[in-house]
Amino acid sequence: MPFQPRIAIVGGGPSGLALGLLLQQRGIRPTVYELRSKPTTQELAKPSGMLDLHEESGLRVMRECGLWDGFQAAIGDCSEACRVLNPQGIVLHTDEGETASRPEIARNALANLLVKNVPLDCVKWNHKVIAARDARNATTGATEIMLDLGANGTATYDFVVGADGAWSRVRKLLTDVKPFYSGAQYVMATMRNASTNFPHLVELTGSGMLCALGGGNGIITHRGPQDSIRVHAVVSTPHENWARAAGLEGKTAAEVKTTLLGDDKLFAKWAPALQEVLATACDEETKDNPGSLADILPLYMLPIGSRWEHRTGATLVGDAAHLMTPWAGEGVNLALWDSLDLAHTLGGVPEVEDAAAWQAALDPRMREHEEAMLVRAQEKAEESSKNKDTLLSENGGQAMVDMFRMFQDLVTADGPPKGQ
Incomplete structure (x- = not known):
């Protein structure tokens, strides 16, 4: 029988749950650890912040997870219309979302969609990861990651994904950088x-x-x-x-x-x-x-462009990897994109006989995955930081309208020549 790696995902937010579902679809059975209790139906029905999902990332994940119909049914509370005002209440811009293509979904609705579709035995709720440590198995030569689960003991894995947000415990395995x-x-x-x-x-x-x-x-x-x-x-x-x-x-x-x-x-x-x-x-x-x-x-936020030296047996996704401010609307989209690419990477490892061979086959693929992830994250973090300085300026409302116009000019300039 082919070797089945022991994989843990620390964090049951959108990226962790999406990764759990994507891996299950590829015949890999991870364990997701989440410190919170399983949210009730009543909790997930409450109003929450809205998230706009983008075609190349969040929307693509909804399709690949098989959640497109559920996603379509969960949107509609918030349109893509936009109004911009200054502090005096003067309307500087208004549109009805005519050219928008980033549908809004409530954070709780997205969580509900993922919680309902991830297999019940995949997630261990009320499990807090205190620390993560790595060591080499003297017998097999493989790297093992031990998770300290506090009152729930310890657990050992061949690969651990830190999807545990801004103050990630798994991040400490890879880098000393802090938000x-x-x-x-x-x-x-x-x-x-x-x-x-x-x-x-x-x-x-x-x-x-x-x-x-x-x-x-x-x-x-x-x-x-x-x-x-x-x-x-x-x-x-x-x-x-x-x-x-x-x-x-x-x-x-x-x-x-x-x-x-x-x-x-x-x-x-x-x-x-x-x-x-x-x-x-x-x-x-x-x-x-x-x-x-x-x-x-x-x-x-994490320092823009921060990265880590690749390390066998562990990686990060989402805010744990590249926490940024919300001014580009990319946080959850990048997190879902990270999980999708990671699922493809893990699912592409050929069949091997043991953990050491699996890690050896995975390592070069992970280096490529992490490099691509961090390059795109740096680009979005720079955009978010620039947007923050613009929008939270003295005349932020007008600056936002100017951004819209500049974007529209670029779209128009990139369009087909007249007459075609």
Whole structure:
């Protein structure tokens, strides 16, 4: 019988679950470790952030996973329409997504799609990986990766994939590089049943995304499940511990609202309609989740272009490999692309008799895979960093419109000659 490698995937986010499903389709049975409990149907039905999937990456993975029909059924809460405003509430740009080709899906809906389709015995929920260590098996000569699972003991594998996000434990096997604070933070809140309860805010925000940008800050909204409007208040600050410094720790979203709308450097001077969107979302968030603390998220990134020396028996995907800021919309798309390419790489190893031979056959393929992954990640990270500086500038709204126009000019220039 051909050798069957022992493969572990650390992390049950989109990249880890997609990789688990893709490997199962290729006759490889990995084990996915996820520190969270298995999400319930009720949890996955809640409004969440929206993700736009791209043709060359996220959408391609949906097709190869056999999830295309389920994906199509899960979208539609948020259109591809876009509105851009300045802090004074002046509309600088509006479109209905006529030329867009990046459908939006709720983060929870994507998770639900993957959780439902990954084989039940593939994922070990409530399993936290404390550390990963490698050693050479003196008998076989193969490299073995031992996972410290804390109260759940230890487990040994021939190959481990770190899909464990920004603060990856598996990354420590490969490199000492750590994420650093990017200079911006999100404050997130949601209002549900918006068409019924807040029709004037639906009219303002539209059916898709609204971006109000200026003064280094922003109010970004997306429509979502349960007829919701998901609001991200973007705050530029050099202070990584801004929430603590501003006295926001331990406060609800409704309480945080006072600081956001009362500070001239934040949103105190913004148009009343935009202030109302933010205030309403904060109040509704606290009403729907009484006692819950405000969702304040500092945004981190890995140094652009960071990489590691290839190491037998382990690799990284997604944020564990190339954490970047969200300003290019590439995070989950790159993560899914990484997993797809890795599944092809692992599935392409020829049949061998033992772990040492399998690793020897895999290593050159992994070097090629990692190089391609890191090259494209560097390109997207540079784009994201540049976009951040542009969008979170003094006149971010106008800068965003200028970006749209430049892109449209490029598309027009690359189109067919007139008359063809």
